[in-house]
Amino acid sequence: MTTALLAIAGVLGLAVGSFLNVVIHRVPRAESLLRPGSHCPHCQTAIRARHNVPVLSWLALRGRCAACRQRIAARYPLVELCTAALFVAVTARFGPSLVLPAYLYLAAVAVALAMIDLDVRRLPDAIVLPSYLVGALLLVPTVVANQDWSAAVRGLIGMAALWAFYFAIAFLYPGGMGFGDVKLAGLLGLYLGWLGWSSVLVGAFAGFLLGGLAGAALLVTRRAGAKTAMPFGPAMLAGALLAVFAAGPVGHWYGSLLVPTV
Structure with a gap:
């Protein structure tokens, strides 16, 4: 693993994060991602190229539009930095491998869906459903190159298992689980x-654990009530990413509790 590769991943993450800001803003509104070009949401002035550099432009403009001087939310550079950090982490996890693009795509989708769910309490089909096909296609090269059919079968079974599990919860308790969560569960299962298998179990458990902790924190701080609808997508995505990086150590630790060494 070279420092240069991680640096490239970080720069790519910043660029992708800049695009994700457009996705987060426009997809829930069913707006085109291409037209019009980047513009200030307040005065509609087109953003010049030099004012569209990830993070640096926001800092140079002191968080304000160059035309109308309205504030630009700090969330924009934070999304870019978060995406860059995830890209570096994923690259460090998988290295220069054929499977790397698939998990970089997962990281990007996770950022977009988490922010959209927090904003509008929805996980748009326009992102989730195509991601099944994109994810599968990005995973194909490593199957062909390594003849790793067992991983492909596990992915399909994991997809079906998590989809069915979340569907059962949504069916039995419709007020606590939306069908958008069900569709996302299948993608994460893939x-x-x-x-x-340890990644599937750790990812599913971590999602519910993180969701429960977030809900409890909101209740304790009185930022939500017992009947307040809370987005579960961010917790699912965080749990899945945790499993990508730490399923092995977590599974080993849990196994040691069940079968303690003498």
Whole structure:
């Protein structure tokens, strides 16, 4: 693993994060991602290229539009930095491998879907459904190159298993689980199943654990009530990413609790 590769991943993450800001803003509104070009949401002035450099432009403009001087939310550079950090972490996890693009795509989708779900309490089909095909196609090269059919089968079973599990919850308790969560669960099952069964189990459990902790924190701080609808997508995505990076150590630790060494 070279420093140059990680640096490239970070720069790519910043660029992708800049595009994700457009996705987060426009997809829930069913707007085109291409036209019009980047513009200030307040005065509609087109953003010049020199004012569209990730993070640096926001800092240079002191968080304000160059034309109307309205504030630009700090969330924009934070999304770019978060995406860059995830890209570096994923690159460090998988190295220069054929499977790397698939998990970089997962990282990008995770950022976009988490932010959209927090904003509008939805996980848009326009992102989730095509991601099944994109994810599968990005995973194909490593199957062909390594003849790793077992990983492909695990991915398909993981996809079906998590989809069915979340569907059962949504069917039995419709007020606590949306069908958008069900569709997202299948996508996460594909990626986690590809890595191994421990990743599926850790990812699913971590999602519910993180969701429960977030809900409890909101209740304690009185930022939400017992009947407040809370987005579950961010917790699912965070749990899945945790499993991508730490399923092995977590599974080993849990196994040691069940079968303690003498």
